[in-house]
Amino acid sequence: MSPHLLEVEDLAVHYRVRRSVVRAVESASFTVAEGETVAIVGESGSGKSTTAYALLGLLPRSAGVTRGRIGFGGRDLAGLPERRWRELRGREIALIPQDPGTSLNPVQRIGAQVAEALRLSGEADRRAARARTLELLADAGLPDPGVQARQYPSQLSGGMRQRVLIAIAIAARPRLIVADEPTSALDVTVQRRILDHVGGLVRDSGTGLLLITHDLGVAAERADRVLVMRAGTIVEQGTPDEVLSDPRDPYTRALIDAAPSLAQAPRRRRLELTAIPGGAPGDPFAPTPGPAAKAEANGQANGEPVVRVEGLTKEFRLPRSSGRPGTLRAVDGVGFAIPRGRTYGLVGESGSGKSTTARLILRLADPTGGRVYLGGEDITGTRGSAQRLLRRRMQIVHQNPFASLDPRRSVEQLVTDPLASFGLGSRAQRRRRAAELVDLVALPASVLARRPAELSGGQRQRVAIARALVLNPELVVCDEPVSALDVSVQAQILDLLAALQAELGVSYLFISHDLAVVRHIADEVGVLHRGRLVESGPTERIFAGARHAYTRELLDAIPGRR
């Protein structure tokens, strides 16, 4: 009898993509003992998810295990036929998937989906499955199993859906659970509760847990042992203390440095503003400041902040139904100011009203109440062409660079698009401006002719930043600009944003659910909770002594802060 539940030896998984071979996993060896939690840490493309899916025999058709051994319970799973796999999945090895939003069948009731796991594993017959389903949902921490069993996935929050997926995973009492980034799609506070819960379940039952994550902080806090994976190979393994305090591989070192939650003190930068190069705000080609710039120069003289909002409120009308209020207040009396050349960080969980606030400031939505001032000028009621001209002074960088860039346009077209839509500059001038900006965001000039699909996530986000800056705006709203990126890329983008601010004097409204990220970039932080600004002030003061209970909860939820 082997002492280990799972013994992976020299595993290699290759994808066949159009006659070429992608070596996703190249020699991975590790073990998981009963009741042990092992974390695999790595960036996207490191092969960690491929490893996870190989352990479940759920690799896509184009992929295959080309070498090595997956020893589980005394037999080798590599090369097992599909029929044998089906007997193992669920009963012996279970999966907690990455994205609770898409991992449940949207048209099937929760109860049916949990019961299916019980029925397929032969755990319970139809009659017993009903009662057992409710038990499992309660075990997974759902507040009201009887109600949730009759609901559809879209009626549950992300955290509740992840609990349902946990209930499915533990349904047949498997000996090994593979959790593929189980919480990266969730809010930090929810993330912590879910991970605590899974940890408890695993400890109680003696199940082995293989936790796949990109966050070294999460791994160090939860796992008995940490494996660091890079380019398909495990470059380092050991206890969390060994890996964190004495990393032997330079890549591990880089990961530790890049992880926002692990950095001891934030990198600070404090540079005086310099003049905006090349033209006026809103028009990079203007030889002399236009009327808009003049008005704004006055504002600057008075020390007027770039953006000031007062009592901002936004209500959404709810579908009418009996006994409930007809509106939901997404933003409730929010007020703050962003000084010129500074960054204001807006933090909150999904649903807290962060993005709605940004949309109100950008005048993409009309507020129900309150005022928005841009450079001292009230822009709350602007309409038509005046509103369109505001776009030259305020720009946005979206969360997902894979969705925010038109895939059919070249980078040059993407970057010069704002200029073209305002008819600014000649063709040659625009081309020069695009080259300038691509250089500014530290991309090689060769990307100008390429399309977004040929770029990596970090490169795409740089293009999106270049596009936002092309008009010389006074304010750039960064809506979760790094949450879709790998940690090491996150750090690069944050550094780039800071450097650009130092050089151009642009102001940022930086929106994030992650306090650790905000700490690196923001001068001031505002914490939004259910549409209300519960705390606002200089970043360091918030981190040193948060007054509001909710802020403290957010701070505690940052992994690695024990």
Next chain:
Amino acid sequence: MARFLVGRVLQGVFVLWAAYTLSFAVLYALPSDPAAIAAGTTNSVTPEQLAEVRHAMGLDRPLAEQYLDKLGGALHGDLGRSVQSGERVTSLIGGALPPTLAVAGAGLVLAVLLGTGLAVLSTVTGARWLRQALLSLPPLGVAIPSFVVGLLLLQWFSFTWNLFPAIGEGGWRGLVLPAATIAVQPAALIGQVLAKSMSDELGKDYVDVARAKGAGPFRVTVRHVLRNAALPTLTLAGLLVGGLLTGAIVVEVVFSRNGLGQITQGAVSAEDLPVVQGVVLLGALVFVTVNLAVDLLYQVLDPRLAVGRRSAGRGPAGRFALFTFAGRG
């Protein structure tokens, strides 16, 4: 839900009114004289007699007055009388409708069964060659014109093998060939769209979860993927019903069956305007009804659509529904 239904029904009423008005405008603007047709084509009709007929039919009144008068009649279920036979248009069409509906309905059922079967089989099968073969059928089915299909079916099934009658009614056996003829193209379209959305659905995360529970390919396809993939196909099927009705009318003439086809053909060639207008209105009515049915089926198939309307604002679940509603949190 009730409000949604009322809105949809009002929309349908508007479509019917528009169809009536448009057909009135087009048909009565034609450079022909309904009175002359009614009086007969012989030259023995004197101008006085023609004027009398015209007066009796109300054709000498202003166009607006005629329109309002006829619209009022239509609202009471009176579409006028056939110029040829003098029979009421409603009873004429009502009598011819059942056999046509039988052909169109059988065609629809056949198309949905064939198309779904093809899509499911091509998704479940592990054999690559079978999938390829099945998926090459839809383009073929769309490419062959339905009259060719009809001729081939007749040639094989009635003349060579003598399985089904070539012409006439003959109970369900007479229904098979006309229904098969009009079902081929819709079946091909349904099969193609459904197979495509099923292969898209197969790439989704919930399929991995279902497989991780230990579900096999058939269960994954039928229990999980099919219902999710059915939505685009449902929209398509709704649109195809109109085509099936037209197809039934044409195929009836080919197979010499009694039904709407014979009546429409006769009415068009004789410029029997009230009957033609009745057929146009029937088409619009079918279209409106089918669309309403599709909308309701959507609610049944996809709980998310019903949820957003029913329980928004109740606790976290309601909040989520609202956010999908408002676009962003």
